[in-house]
Every structure is written in structure tokens, then in C-alpha cells.
Amino acid sequence: MRILFFVIALAALTPTPANAAAWVAYCFGRDAQYMQEIGGVGFFHIGQGDGTYETQRLNQTFYDGNVVCGMADPKAPQVSEQIAQVCADKTHKTIFVLYQGQGARGIPPKEPTPYCDAKITVH
Numbered sequence: 658m659r660i661l662f663f664v665i666a667l668a669a670l671t672p673t674p675a676n677a678a679a680w681v682a683y684c685f686g687r688d689a690q691y692m693q694e695i696g697g698v699g700f701f702h703i704g705q706g707d708g709t710y711e712t713q714r715l716n717q718t719f720y721d722g723n724v725v726c727g728m729a730d731p732k733a734p735q736v737s738e739q740i741a742q743v744c745a746d747k748t749h750k751t752i753f754v755l756y757q758g759q760g761a762r763g764i765p766p767k768e769p770t771p772y773c774d775a776k777i778t779v780h
Contacts, residue, residue: 679780680725682745682752684773699727701743711736723748747777
């Protein structure tokens with residue numbers, strides 16, 4: 658009986674299309690990583706060159722299956738670059754960043770300037 662309960666509990670925790678997924682995007686050529694849970698919180702980690710990282714907490718604002726975006730959480734400390742929104746684009750394999758004052762929040766820009774080329778995986 659315990660094994661059956663364990664299998665059922667494990668199945669409930671395993672991501673399926675109906676459950677939330679996590680996107681992880683690693684930059685090529687820059688020390689940065691964007692992680693975003695669909696329907697939840699995200700983080701953008703930026704290497705400072707000395708082994709430390711600045712981290713911006715994000716709230717998801719957009720998702721269409723190919724692009725996911727997160728807006729800087731206004732309740733979290735802001736990084737020095739004043740990041741407004743971070744997006745990962747699976748089709749173009751890029752991460753792009755909008756800074757304070759650059760366009761509307763909550764939608765991806767029509768012609769984004771890439772922050773870096775990236776490897777993007779969905780878990």
C-alpha cells in the first residue's frame with residue numbers, strides 16, 4: 658500500500674502539459690541565466706565577473722509556448738541595471754531584456770534586442 662501511495666504522489670509531482678513547467682535559459686558568451694516557472698516566479702542571474710551574481714526576481718507576464726517573459730517583481734530588490742522585463746524565446750534561441758522606460762510591460766517587444774544567444778530547456 659505504501660508503494661502505491663508513493664507512486665501516486667510521485668505521479669502528481671511529475672510535470673505534465675497540464676502542470677506548470679520550468680524554463681531554463683543559459684547564455685552563450687555571457688555569464689547569465691534566466692529561469693521561469695510557468696504561472697509563477699522567475700529569476701534572472703547575472704554574473705559580475707568576480708564569482709558573484711546579481712539576481713532579479715521576476716513575475717511571469719507572458720507565455721505563448723515559444724516565448725516566456727517575466728517582469729521585475731516590484732516587491733523585490735532591483736538590480737543595478739533596472740531590468741523591467743526578461744524574455745526567453747525558444748524559436749530564436751535568445752534571451753532578451755527590456756530596461757526601465759523601454760516599451761510596455763507584460764508583452765514581448767515586436768523587435769527585441771537580444772541580450773544573448775541561449776540554450777533553452779523546458780522541464
